[in-house]
Amino acid sequence: MISGxxxxxxxxxxxxxVMILPAxxxxxxxxxxxxxxxxxxxMYRVPPFPGLPQKYVGLSQYSSVLSHSEFLTPLWDSTLYVLFTVPAGIILGLGIAVLAHRHLAGIRIFRTIFSSTIATSVAVASVIFFTLLDPTTGLFSYWIGQRGGVGILGNPTWALPAVATVSIWQNLGFAFILMSAALNSVPDDLLDAAAVDGASGTRRFFRITVPLISPTLFFAMIIGVISGFQAFGQIDLLTQGGPDGHTNVLLYQIYTVFFTxxxxxxxxxxxVALFVILVLLTIAQFLLVQRKVFYADKR
Amino acid sequence: MRTSVRTALRYVFLIIIALVVLFPIYIAVVNSLLSGQQIAHRPPTLFPLHPLWNSFSLAWSFGHLGTYLRTSVIVSVLTTLAALTTSVLAAYAFAFLEFPLKRIMFSLCLATLMVPAEVTIIPNFRTIQILGWYNTYPALIIPFAASGIGIFLLRQSFRQLPRELHDAAVLDGYGHWRFLVRVVLPLNRAMIGAFAIFAFLSSWNQYLWPLLVTNSDSHRTVQVGLRQLEGLNPDQQNIVLAGTILAALPIFLILFIFQRQLVRGLTAGAVKG
Known part of the structure; x- marks a missing residue:
C-alpha cells in the first residue's frame, strides 16, 4: 500500500x-x-557533384577546413569587424552618457534622442544607410564628392569600416542606456568627496567612475564581441560579403557555403568553430558576472 | 561665468551629437516624402516643401509591406505567447516542485543559452524541410517557442515569492494550477511583462532564420521583406524608405508606450545601488 x-x-x-515537457x-x-x-x-565530405553519396572522412575535414583560407579569411574579417565596432561603440556610448549625465534643462529630450536607435533593427538601419551610401543618389556619397562608380560599399578598403559604422549607429541607443544606468549607480557622495579633496574632473572619472563601472564595461565588451561574431543582416543588406570578399564575415561565409x-x-x-568561439566568450561573461556579484556582496 | 561657458559648451556638444544621431532617420523621412527624381537631384533637398505621401501607400501595397507586417505581427505575437507559456510552466516546476533529475534538467535549460541559433541553422533547416514546414508559420514560430532565458528569469522571480504564500494557498485547498493562475502569475506580472517585451522584440528583429525558411511574399517577415524592397530601382528610393519607416514604426511605438516602465526599472536600480 502506498502512503498518502x-x-x-x-x-x-x-x-x-508535464510542465517542463513542452520546453x-x-x-x-x-x-x-x-x-x-x-x-x-x-565529418562527412559532400561530393562536388550532387547525387553522389557523402563520404565519411572523420576529423580530417575539420583540420583541412580550419586551416584553409576559406575559413581563416572570414575569421579575420569577423575579428576586424569586432575590432571596428566594439571599442568605438563602448567609448561613444560612455562619452555621450557622461555628457548627458548632468541635470540640465531639456536633458530628457536629449536622452530620448540618444536612446532612439534602440528602436531600429539591423535591417532598418542597413536599408537606411544603403540609400545614404548609394553611389548615384546617396547623400553621403554626394558629400564626400563621389558620383557614380562603385561607391563606398564597393570600395575594398572602406566597405568593412562603413558596415561597422552602421552597426555602431544602430547599437548606440543600447550602449547609451547601458552606460547611463552604470553611471547612475556611482554614488555621488564619493565623487563629491574626491572633488573636495581637490581631484580634477578627469582624475575623478578615471580613478573613481571607470573602476566602479568596470563590470558594465566588461559586460558591454563581451556581448559586443558575441554579437559582432553573429553579424549577418548588415552584411547581407549592405555588401553581400563583397567587394571581392572584403566583408565576408564568418556567419555570412557559413550561409554562403551552406545555402549557395x-x-x-x-x-x-x-x-562548430563559431560555436566554440561563442561558448568561450559566454563562459568569460559568466565568470565576469560572478565576479561582479562577489564584489557587490563584499560591499 | 566659467560655469555658464561650460554649460553652453555642453549644450553645443549635446546638440551636435543629437543631430548626428538623428540625421539618418531624418533624411529617411525626408526622402520618403520626395519623388524619386527629387532624391537624385543635386544639390539635395533637405526639407520637403511639397511632401508626397503616396510612397507610403505604394510601399504598403506594391511593396507588400502590408503582408510582411501582418506576417511579422502574427509570428511575433504567437512566438511570444508560446515562449511565455512554456517558460511559465517549466519555471513553475523548477521553483515549486520536487522531482528526480531536477538539477540536471535545469542545467540543460541553462545550457541552451550557450547555443546561439546561428550555430544550428544547418540541421534545423533540414528538420524544417523534413517536417514539411518550409514557407509556413510553424517554421518561423516553433523553434523559438521555448526560451532558456525565459525559464531562468521567471524561475528566479517565482522563487522570490514568500514561502508562507504557498503554505496559505495549500491550506485554502488550492492545487498547483490554481496557485499558479491566481497567485504566482499576478504577483510576477512585472517580470512576465519584461520577458514578453524581450521575446517580442527578439522575434520581430530576426533576420537570418526567416530568410532561410521562407521564400514567398505571403510568409516573409518584415525584416526579410526589407531585403526585397531594397532591390527596387534607384528611382523608387522613396518607396524603399517609406517601407523602412513602416517597418520600424511598431517598435518605436512599443518602446514609447513602455518607456515609463523601462525608465522606472532603470531608476529603481539606481536607487538601490
Missing part, C-alpha cells in the same frame, strides 16, 4: 514533468539534436 505522502510526491513529480521537446529538436548533428555533419554551394560538410565545420 508518497502518492502526493509521485503526483507532483508527474506534474513537474524540453523544443530544446531537444531545435537545440541539442542539431548541435550534435552539426558536429557529425562536419550546398556544402553541408564544410559549413558545419565552420559552424
Amino acid at each position: 505522502r508518497r502518492r502526493t510526491r509521485i503526483r507532483n513529480s508527474a506534474l513537474a514533468y 524540453f521537446v523544443i530544446f531537444m529538436i531545435f537545440v541539442f539534436y542539431p548541435l550534435v548533428k552539426t558536429f557529425y555533419l562536419g 554551394n550546398a556544402d553541408t560538410g564544410t559549413s558545419s565545420v565552420m559552424a
Whole structure:
C-alpha cells in the first residue's frame, strides 16, 4: 500500500514533468539534436557533384577546413569587424552618457534622442544607410564628392569600416542606456568627496567612475564581441560579403557555403568553430558576472 | 561665468551629437516624402516643401509591406505567447516542485543559452524541410517557442515569492494550477511583462532564420521583406524608405508606450545601488 505522502510526491513529480515537457521537446529538436548533428555533419565530405553519396572522412575535414583560407579569411574579417565596432561603440556610448549625465534643462529630450536607435533593427538601419551610401543618389556619397562608380560599399578598403559604422549607429541607443544606468549607480557622495579633496574632473572619472563601472564595461565588451561574431543582416543588406570578399564575415561565409554551394560538410565545420568561439566568450561573461556579484556582496 | 561657458559648451556638444544621431532617420523621412527624381537631384533637398505621401501607400501595397507586417505581427505575437507559456510552466516546476533529475534538467535549460541559433541553422533547416514546414508559420514560430532565458528569469522571480504564500494557498485547498493562475502569475506580472517585451522584440528583429525558411511574399517577415524592397530601382528610393519607416514604426511605438516602465526599472536600480 502506498502512503498518502508518497502518492502526493509521485503526483507532483508527474506534474513537474508535464510542465517542463513542452520546453524540453523544443530544446531537444531545435537545440541539442542539431548541435550534435552539426558536429557529425562536419565529418562527412559532400561530393562536388550532387547525387553522389557523402563520404565519411572523420576529423580530417575539420583540420583541412580550419586551416584553409576559406575559413581563416572570414575569421579575420569577423575579428576586424569586432575590432571596428566594439571599442568605438563602448567609448561613444560612455562619452555621450557622461555628457548627458548632468541635470540640465531639456536633458530628457536629449536622452530620448540618444536612446532612439534602440528602436531600429539591423535591417532598418542597413536599408537606411544603403540609400545614404548609394553611389548615384546617396547623400553621403554626394558629400564626400563621389558620383557614380562603385561607391563606398564597393570600395575594398572602406566597405568593412562603413558596415561597422552602421552597426555602431544602430547599437548606440543600447550602449547609451547601458552606460547611463552604470553611471547612475556611482554614488555621488564619493565623487563629491574626491572633488573636495581637490581631484580634477578627469582624475575623478578615471580613478573613481571607470573602476566602479568596470563590470558594465566588461559586460558591454563581451556581448559586443558575441554579437559582432553573429553579424549577418548588415552584411547581407549592405555588401553581400563583397567587394571581392572584403566583408565576408564568418556567419555570412557559413550561409554562403551552406545555402549557395550546398556544402553541408564544410559549413558545419565552420559552424562548430563559431560555436566554440561563442561558448568561450559566454563562459568569460559568466565568470565576469560572478565576479561582479562577489564584489557587490563584499560591499 | 566659467560655469555658464561650460554649460553652453555642453549644450553645443549635446546638440551636435543629437543631430548626428538623428540625421539618418531624418533624411529617411525626408526622402520618403520626395519623388524619386527629387532624391537624385543635386544639390539635395533637405526639407520637403511639397511632401508626397503616396510612397507610403505604394510601399504598403506594391511593396507588400502590408503582408510582411501582418506576417511579422502574427509570428511575433504567437512566438511570444508560446515562449511565455512554456517558460511559465517549466519555471513553475523548477521553483515549486520536487522531482528526480531536477538539477540536471535545469542545467540543460541553462545550457541552451550557450547555443546561439546561428550555430544550428544547418540541421534545423533540414528538420524544417523534413517536417514539411518550409514557407509556413510553424517554421518561423516553433523553434523559438521555448526560451532558456525565459525559464531562468521567471524561475528566479517565482522563487522570490514568500514561502508562507504557498503554505496559505495549500491550506485554502488550492492545487498547483490554481496557485499558479491566481497567485504566482499576478504577483510576477512585472517580470512576465519584461520577458514578453524581450521575446517580442527578439522575434520581430530576426533576420537570418526567416530568410532561410521562407521564400514567398505571403510568409516573409518584415525584416526579410526589407531585403526585397531594397532591390527596387534607384528611382523608387522613396518607396524603399517609406517601407523602412513602416517597418520600424511598431517598435518605436512599443518602446514609447513602455518607456515609463523601462525608465522606472532603470531608476529603481539606481536607487538601490
